[in-house]
Amino acid sequence: xxxxxxxxxTRRVKVAAGLFWADYTALGAQVxxxxxxxxxWVHIEVRDGVYMQFAMPRGGLDIIEATRQxxxxxxxxQLQMYRPNQEVFxxxxxxxxxxxxxxxxxxxxxxxxxxxxxxxxxLKVGVWAWEGLPLVFFEQLIPYADIIEFETWYPFWQPPQxxxxxxxxxxxxxxxxRTLHDMIAAQGxxxxxxxxxxxGLNVGNVSKFVGAGMTVGEFSSPxxxxxxxxxxPGTGEIPAAVQSLRQALDEAAAxxxxxxxxxx
Numbered sequence: 001x002x003x004x005x006x007x008x009x010t011r012r013v014k015v016a017a018g019l020f021w022a023d024y025t026a027l028g029a030q031v032x033x034x035x036x037x038x039x040x041w042v043h044i045e046v047r048d049g050v051y052m053q054f055a056m057p058r059g060g061l062d063i064i065e066a067t068r069q070x071x072x073x074x075x076x077x078q079l080q081m082y083r084p085n086q087e088v089f090x091x092x093x094x095x096x097x098x099x100x101x102x103x104x105x106x107x108x109x110x111x112x113x114x115x116x117x118x119x120x121x122x123l124k125v126g127v128w129a130w131e132g133l134p135l136v137f138f139e140q141l142i143p144y145a146d147i148i149e150f151e152t153w154y155p156f157w158q159p160p161q162x163x164x165x166x167x168x169x170x171x172x173x174x175x176x177x178r179t180l181h182d183m184i185a186a187q188g189x190x191x192x193x194x195x196x197x198x199x200g201l202n203v204g205n206v207s208k209f210v211g212a213g214m215t216v217g218e219f220s221s222p223x224x225x226x227x228x229x230x231x232x233p234g235t236g237e238i239p240a241a242v243q244s245l246r247q248a249l250d251e252a253a254a255x256x257x258x259x260x261x262x263x264x
Contacts, residue, residue: 006074007192013252016041030238043218046064061095075096076100082106083108097123101126103128128149135180147216148180148193152173174211177209177213194215223242
């Protein structure tokens, strides 16, 4: 059995391929192209239509099931939901998910018990939050997690721009990532917990976040969008986009990482 890529940090920085900008008329072919290009796992945002400002659900079980049938890669369900329950976790497990990432801001007092329940299902578990939540909210959850995810803010009131991520990356986000890295390292877990940055990453800015401790980048726009719109599967565009990011991440890792974590 192939070892899980999730929760096993090494010198190599991983690519979580987000499907937010997927062309759902060609989902299976796009996922296969992402796998061919060298993505490490697939990141799916699962919504309930209640959480945040999304009026309609997106990324439900049908998307997960189609993705599972299209790839051997591990699948992450990042839950953008209001207090998801254990029946939801069972359904996600049955659909073929390997990692469930829970929203800190909506789980409340149930978050630790649900993290343990997800592990009893045989899955990896993560916690995530938007920029704006205090970083200290992560600290007591670190020992239970396989991955910590922090996401840049997103101006939902603005229309998306062709070929660009809609997320906003401010200069202070590098400091946030380093603080989270240091929290993980202080608990002696740098070799056991991945640290993901979600939103706004691209070939031009990944290096500084690798230097701050990022071990996984979530990418959707750079892998699935171009100046002319969504990239077409079967043309080589998507594998080439993954490989371009992989090269930038490998170069950054050579500068900043060792097999056991950040260089001192």
